[in-house]
Amino acid sequence: MSEGSQDVPDRIRCPRCEREDVAPVGFAPFPNELGERVKAEVCQDCWEEWKKHQMLLINHYGLNLQDTNARQFLITNMTSFLFSEGPAGASIDTSQEGSISWEGSQ
Numbered sequence: 001m002s003e004g005s006q007d008v009p010d011r012i013r014c015p016r017c018e019r020e021d022v023a024p025v026g027f028a029p030f031p032n033e034l035g036e037r038v039k040a041e042v043c044q045d046c047w048e049e050w051k052k053h054q055m056l057l058i059n060h061y062g063l064n065l066q067d068t069n070a071r072q073f074l075i076t077n078m079t080s081f082l083f084s085e086g087p088a089g090a091s092i093d094t095s096q097e098g099s100i101s102w103e104g105s106q
């Protein structure tokens with residue numbers, strides 16, 4: 001009954017919590033490749049956790065989501081949070097404020 005669900009498996013092994021046989025998010029939260037990965041590879045619990053963590057980051061750093069740098073900052077943190085890839089996510093620690101480095105300039 002579920003036509004059009006290509007690419008989205010019913011059950012996955014979540015890269016973050018490492019549980020087997022869990023349901024993926026099932027929808028792309030943003031219209032890009034990362035969104036597609038979240039849809040098909042991340043479990044719903046971890047996505048909920050990320051959304052809470054994201055709110056903490058936004059509040060802590062006073063991020064303006066209209067700002068490209070702020071969005072890139074969240075993407076970097078999300079990739080680290082969900083997939084353990086790329087640079088480590090920022091820790092919520094005021095002593096580190098202003099010391100976030102934007103590494104990876106190729």
Ligand SMILES: [Zn+2]
Nearest residue numbers: 014017043046
């Ligand atoms: Zn998970």
